[in-house]
Each structure stands twice: as C-alpha cells, then as structure tokens.
Amino acid sequence: MDVLLVDHPLTKARLSIMRDSRTDNASFRHALHELTTMLVYEAMREAPLRTEPISTPVADTEAYRLADPPLLVPVLRAGLGMADQAHRLVPEALMGFVGLARDEETLQPTPYMQSLPPDLTGRPVFVLDPMLATGGSMEYTIRLLAERGATDVTAVCALAAPEGLDRLRESGLPVRVVTAAVDDNLNDVGFILPGLGDAGDRQYGAR
Ligand SMILES: O=P(O)(O)OC[C@H]1O[C@H](OP(=O)(O)OP(=O)(O)O)[C@H](O)[C@@H]1O
Ligand SMILES: O=c1cc[nH]c(=O)[nH]1
Ligand SMILES: [Mg+2]
Secondary structure, X not given: OOEEEOOOHHHHHHHHHHXXXXXXXXXXXXXXXXXXXXXXXXXXXXXXXXXXXXXXXXXXXXXXXXXXXXXXXXXXXXXXXXXHHHHHHOOOOEEOEEEEEEOOXXXXXXXXXXXXXXXXXXXXXXXXXXXXXXXHHHHHHHHHHHHOOOOOEEEEEOEEOHHHHHHHHHHOOOEEEEEOOEOOEEOOOXXXXXXXXXXXXXXXXXX
C-alpha cells in the first residue's frame, strides 16, 4: 500500500496549530482548511489529464483538463471540515457523503448516513477524514466504495496511526494514503498519540 507523507514545513505548521490544545474551534477549522488544500494538491499530483485545443488572445495552444474528475467523500462529522476546501481545489469533482460515529467502548464505526453514487467503476475516489486511528472507519468506508466498483481510492488524512495503516494494508483493499504525519501509536481508548484529540469535537464542539 502506498503511503504519501506530506511533511512540508507549511503542513507541519498547520498541523501544529491543530495539535495545540490552546487552539479554539474556529482556528482549528481554519488550519484544517489550509492543510486540506495542501494534502489534496499533493494527492492529485499524478491525476491524468486530457488536452483540448484553445486559443489565447495571441496564439493557438493546448488546454489541460482532468481526464477523470474524482468523487470526494467526506466522512462526517470530522471530514466535513475538509469537504469545501477540497471541492474548491477540484471544482469538477462530485461529492458523496458517509456518516460514521465510532463507539467509544468497542471502537467500532456505527454508520448513520450514506449518500454515494451507485456505480463507481473507473472513478477515482478521495475519502476525506482527518483521523486514521484504528482504521475501522476508513476500512468501512472503503468497503462501501469497493462494493460500488471503486478500484482507485485515496484516503486523505491529517494524521495516521501505525495501527490504522497496518489495518488498511492487511485489508487488501485498493487504497493509498496521503497524510501529513504518521504518529506514534494509539492509547488504550483508541486516541492517536500525540494526536490532536477528537477532530470532530475540536471543530464543532463535544457531542
Ligand atoms: O480509525 P478509527 O478508529 O475508526 O477512528 C477514526 C474516526 O474517528 C473520528 O470520527 P468519530 O467517530 O469521532 O466521529 P466524529 O467525526 O463525528 O467526531 C474520525 O473522524 C474518524 O472517522
Ligand atoms: O485520536 C483520535 C482518534 C479517533 N478519532 C479522533 O477524532 N481522534
Ligand atoms: Mg469524533
């Protein structure tokens, strides 16, 4: 499984704002927006292009367009904070939605909504979720996508735990991961260390 670690000085700086427990909700959301732009920019680096002839005011030349506009899938709640920014960068993308809440005791993802196109054959998919912890939520989401024919899935995360990466690797699902950091490990209640806490609560308040 490919893992692209985007550890640019600017991604490190935004991630540090997100990690800092003194950062308020609005500043956390702002830092995640900026980080998302950088992660999606890198995640799309190899996206195939098609060309078409155009004219500038002074000469004929070629225009480049995305050959295969992707589907963006934010995983609610926390992934919602990445959706608009990713869509701004890739305006031709479609958007699907998956809502999951991790059970605090079992750490299993509990689905509460999904809205996805029925056929994803041939369409690149970018799953947006700031946190890859045990990997249960991401694995669940990728299985939904794979059932619809997706074979080209990128998980775009702010932070990944080694446990979550191992789980995705062992799942054999068609996924690569783009992340700004791979942290140390999970604590005994499934939080990433050093991490940034609960990415949903840090944006929207505790539920
Ligand atoms: O890798 P995992 O162990 O599955 O944990 C990661 C999940 O936990 C968080 O969501 P959470 O369930 O807290 O929901 P929220 O976004 O509504 O806060 C996060 O946004 C991921 O979806
Ligand atoms: O550290 C973690 C783990 C799962 N979900 C979060 O929001 N944070
Ligand atoms: Mg949460």
